Amino acid sequence: MTRAIQVFHTGELALQHRAGVPASYRDRVAHAIRHEMPQQHRDFFESLPVLFLGLLDARGQVWATPAVGEVGFLRSRDPGHLSVGARPQLGESLWLDVRPGAKVGVVGMELSSRRRNxxxxxxxxxxxxxxxxxVDLSFGNCPQYIQTRDLLWPANPPAPEATALPDWDARSRALVARADTFFIASRAAEMSDNPTDGIDASHRGGRPGFLTINADSSLSFPDFSGNRFFNTLGNIEADGRVGLFIPDFSSGAGIFVTGLATVDWHPDRVSGFKGAERIVDVQPEEIWYCEHALPGPAPLVSSWPMLAETGVW
Incomplete structure (x- = not known):
C-alpha cells in the first residue's frame, strides 16, 4: 500500500488526478500527513484561544463551528491526542455529535501570524x-489567503444568540458581502475506522465579495490554487455535504450554513473569476445567524499580499 492511499481517500485521489497533480508530487506530500502531531503542532494548538471544528449533526449533515476559550483550553497530553476544554458554539442548537467515536475535523489558525495547522x-x-x-491525520498548511488580524476579545464575552433563518435576510446578506474569510467543513462518504474516512475543516480567504449569494439563494466561491491535497473538494466529490462558518470579524457575529456542494469546472465560468481554478456552489439546507459567535471583534491588520491577483463577483 502506497503512502498516498493511506492518507487520501478515493474522492481526493480522483480530484488530484483530474487536476493533473503528478503522482510524484502526490506521493511526496503524502509523507507530510502523519498519524500523530509533531511537537511543533502540539505547542501551536496549545497557544490558541480558538479552534475551528467540523462536526456532524444527528442526521449526518456537516457543520463548521468554532470552540473558544482562554489560552490553555487546548491541551495535548501526547502526540496522539488533543483535548478541547470547551463545547462547540451552537453545539446543542445544531445537535452536533460530540460523543466518543464521533469524527471531527480541526483547523487551528493564529490570526496574528498567519500560522495554520x-x-x-x-x-x-x-x-x-x-x-x-x-488523532487520525495531522498536517500543516501554508499561510496563503489568510488575513492578519488582532484579537480584541473580552475576558468575559456574552453568550451566543442564534436564530434559524428561513432564507437570507438583509443582515445576513450584508455579512456575506463583506466577508474576506470563512471556514468550510466537509465529510467523506463513510465514517469508518479508516483514517481517510472522516471530517475535514478548512479555511478560505479572498477579497470581500469573493463569496456571493446567488439569485436562487445558493452560495458560490472560487477555488484558488492551494496545496493540491484536495481534501475539501475530494470530500465534495465523494459525498457533497458541507458546512460553512462565515464570521463577521468586525463584531464577532457569524453565519452557520449546512448544505450540499458541487464543483463547477467549466472553463467559461471559471475564467470569469480572476485567480479561480474551479467554482464551488453550495445549496443551503439550513442557515443560522448568530450574535457573539466569536467573543469579540478581530480587526484587520493586513490582507494576504497576493489578494490583488484574485477577483470578486
Whole structure:
C-alpha cells in the first residue's frame, strides 16, 4: 500500500488526478500527513484561544463551528491526542455529535501570524468541559489567503444568540458581502475506522465579495490554487455535504450554513473569476445567524499580499 492511499481517500485521489497533480508530487506530500502531531503542532494548538471544528449533526449533515476559550483550553497530553476544554458554539442548537467515536475535523489558525495547522480525528472521550480528540491525520498548511488580524476579545464575552433563518435576510446578506474569510467543513462518504474516512475543516480567504449569494439563494466561491491535497473538494466529490462558518470579524457575529456542494469546472465560468481554478456552489439546507459567535471583534491588520491577483463577483 502506497503512502498516498493511506492518507487520501478515493474522492481526493480522483480530484488530484483530474487536476493533473503528478503522482510524484502526490506521493511526496503524502509523507507530510502523519498519524500523530509533531511537537511543533502540539505547542501551536496549545497557544490558541480558538479552534475551528467540523462536526456532524444527528442526521449526518456537516457543520463548521468554532470552540473558544482562554489560552490553555487546548491541551495535548501526547502526540496522539488533543483535548478541547470547551463545547462547540451552537453545539446543542445544531445537535452536533460530540460523543466518543464521533469524527471531527480541526483547523487551528493564529490570526496574528498567519500560522495554520490541521488535524482530522475521532472523539476519544468526553468530560464536563469538552472532549478529547484522538488523532487520525495531522498536517500543516501554508499561510496563503489568510488575513492578519488582532484579537480584541473580552475576558468575559456574552453568550451566543442564534436564530434559524428561513432564507437570507438583509443582515445576513450584508455579512456575506463583506466577508474576506470563512471556514468550510466537509465529510467523506463513510465514517469508518479508516483514517481517510472522516471530517475535514478548512479555511478560505479572498477579497470581500469573493463569496456571493446567488439569485436562487445558493452560495458560490472560487477555488484558488492551494496545496493540491484536495481534501475539501475530494470530500465534495465523494459525498457533497458541507458546512460553512462565515464570521463577521468586525463584531464577532457569524453565519452557520449546512448544505450540499458541487464543483463547477467549466472553463467559461471559471475564467470569469480572476485567480479561480474551479467554482464551488453550495445549496443551503439550513442557515443560522448568530450574535457573539466569536467573543469579540478581530480587526484587520493586513490582507494576504497576493489578494490583488484574485477577483470578486
Amino acid at each position: 490541521r488535524m482530522n480525528g475521532t472523539i476519544h472521550a468526553v468530560n464536563g468541559e469538552g472532549f478529547e480528540i484522538a
